[in-house]
Amino acid sequence: MKAFIRGIGNISPQPTFEKEVFPEGIREYHTAKLQSVEPDYKNFIKSAQLRRMGRLLKMGVTSAGMCLQDAGIEKPDSIITATGLGMQGETEKFLNSLLDNGEEMLNPTAFMQSTHNTVGAHIAVMLGCKNYNVTYVHGPVSFEHALLDSLMWLAEKPSDKVLLGGIEEITELYFDMTDSLGFWKKGEISNLELLEDKRPGTIAGEGAAFFLLTTEENHGNYACIRGLTTRFNPGNQDIALSMVQEFLESKNISVKDIDLLLLGMNGDPASDAVYQPVLDNYSILCTAWFKHLCGEHYLASSFALWLAAKILKNGNIPAAVMLNDRPKSGRVNNILIYNHYRNIYHALILLSSC
C-alpha cells in the first residue's frame, strides 16, 4: 500500500498556506495557545455562506480548496477526514445556549454543524462528491487511521483520487479546561524556546491540513507515503525503540537510509523522554521536530506530514526545524515521522521522495 501526495493545503499557526516554507521565518508566540494564521476565506467561500460557518469549518473547507487548487484537481473521488475534538466551537455554542436558556428557544445552526463529519460533508456538498466519505475521531491517531483508510481505499480503487484532511481547533474554553488539568505550560513561554523550558506541560495548537492522494506517478508529486503503523500502549511500556525497529524491518528499509527522523517533541520533559531511546540508538541520524510550529494537538501529525512532503519536494530541511547538528548532506529521500501522545498512542509514518 502506498500513495503519492499530489497536492497540499495547510492552515496552521504558521503562514503555511504560502507557497514558500516559512518565507518570513518562524512566527513567534508568547502564549501557550497557538491559533491559526487564517487566510482570506473569501477567496474560497462565498460571503453569504461564510457568515453561517464556524471557524473550524471555514479553516477546513479553505484548506481543502487550497489542496485541490495545488493539485490542479476540481473534484476528488473520496473524502476522508480526521478530527480529535471535532467541531468544538459549534459544540460549545450549542451547549452554552442549551444551559443558559434552560433547554428552550435554541437555534439549530450550531447543532447542525456540531457533528464530527461536518467538514467532510460540507466539502462533499460544495463539490458534489457522492463517493466514499468518512471521518476518524480516535484522538491523537485520528489522522493516521484516516491515512490508513486512504491507502486501503487506493489499493481497492487505484484510479481514485482521495482527499485526506486533518482538522482541529483550540477554543478559549477548551484551552482553559485542559489548562486546569495541567496540560499547558503556565505564564511566559515562547514557542521558539520550547525545548529549553523544562517545566511540565506543552503548548496547545490547531490546524487544518489537507492532502490529495493518488496512485499515479507524476513529476508534480510531493512525496510517496510508503506506510504507517499505530500502537495503543495504555500501560506506558517503553515501546519506542522496538516499534521503530519493527516498522523499518517490515518496510525493508535500513536505518542508514533514513535521511530525516521527524519527531513529535513538545517541550514536556516527561513526554520528550519517551523519544530518548530512539534518539540514543539512532544518534547518527539527522533529526528534526515541528510542534514549536503548530503546537500540540490531536491532529499535529497532519502538520508533520505537510512538513515532510515539503522537505521531500524541495530537497532541503529548514534550519528552524533541526534538532541536532547533523545536517544532511545531499538530497533528502526518506523521512520517518514518529509522534506519540502521552506514551499511550504511538504512530510512525514513512515517506520517500518520488
Next chain:
Amino acid sequence: MANRVFVTGIGIICAIGNNAGETLASLQTNRSGIQPLTILDTIYRGELPAGEIKLTNEQLAEMAGITDLEMHTRTALLGMIAAGEALKDAGIDPKDSHFRTGISSASTVGGMDRTEINYRNYHQGAPYSNFILTHGCNDHTEKIAVSYGFRDMVTTMSTACSSSANSIMFGTRLIRHGIIDRVLAGGTDALSKFTLNGFNTLMILDKKPCRPFDKNRMGLNLGEGAAFLVLESEKALRDRTPLCELSGFANANDAYHQTASSPDGSGPFLSMSRALESCGLKPCDIDYVNAHGTGTDNNDFTEGIAIERVFGKKIPYVSSTKPFTGHTLGAAGAVEAVISVLSITNSILFPNLNFREKIDELSFEPLKEMVTGIRLKHVLSNSFGFGGNDSTLILSSC
C-alpha cells in the same frame, strides 16, 4: 477481494433488552422500548418519549463491573456491556496472540452525557473537571480496549447517524486487507440533553411513538444503546460455525445538504446499489431491507424513493425497527446489524410497528406483521446521517 469476513458474535444493549436474548424476546413479542423519559434529566421528560434504557449509571456500572463511576460515561458503560457480550458470544480473547485483534467503534457525541452535567464546573477541579478526559468519541473505545486487552488496532469513527455502519465497514476492510484477523466492530451512544435538544430544535421529534414509512409520520424518537459484532477472517474462524457472513457494504454521500436528504434519494440509492455490486448480488437476491426508517418526513420519503429505484417492482420485505429501539444515533448501524443477524439466525422478520397508511408517492408498504420460519439468504441494512453520509451493509447466511 478474496478474504471473506464472518460474524461470530453479537452483543447489544438497548431500550428493548440488556443483551441479545432479551432484545430478541422483545422483538418477537412486539414490545417497544419507546417510553416516557425517566433517567435523562431534561425539561422534556413528560413531553418527548424515547428509547431509553431504564437503568441508572450506577446499575449499568455494576453490570459492566466498573467501580470508578467518576471516569465512566454512560456511553462508555453501554459500550463495555455490549462489547463484553459480543466477545463472550464469539468466544474470543483479544489478548490471544495467535491473532491480531482490533476494535473499530463509533459514536456521535461520545461522553456528552457527563460533559453536559459537569461542563460549568470544570474550574472547581477534579472530580468536576474529569469529564474533559472522557468527553471524546474515542474514550469509550479506549475503555473497552483496556478492559479486554485490544492493542493491534484501536480506532473510532464518527459520521453522525451512520457512524457504526462505517466502523463495521472499516473493520471488515481491515480484515480483508490482512491488517488484522479479527475485529470488534460497532458503536455506542447514550441519550443526552445535547442531542435531544438538537433534534428538537430541528423539529423532527415525534411526541408519540414514531411511525416510519407512515403517511402521517411526525418525526423520530431518539434512543440509546450500544451494539457490537465480532468479525473474523476465514483463517481465524478455524472450524467454528459463524452466525453469518458480512458479505457486502458501501458508503456514499448524498452531497445535497448538511441535514436534509436529496429528493431523488441519490445518496441512499448509491449506497444500496454499490453495496449490492460489492458482493456481486442482484437486487432480487435481497430478502429483507432493515431500513434506516427514522420516521421523519424527509428520510422515509427519500429512502423509499431510493428503495424503489434500486429494487424496481420487486421490492423485498422492508421494515424499520426504530419503533422498537428509538434512533440510537451513532449506535444505530450496529444495533440494526445485530437485529439483522438475529433475523437471519432465527429465520424471523420483525415488523415496522405503528404503521397504518402508505406514503402516497411510494408504491410499497413496510412489513406490518412478524414473519417466522423464513429462510433469509441476504439482508440489507441502511444507515444514513447528517452530512449526507449514507452507508449500507449486507449480511448473508452461511
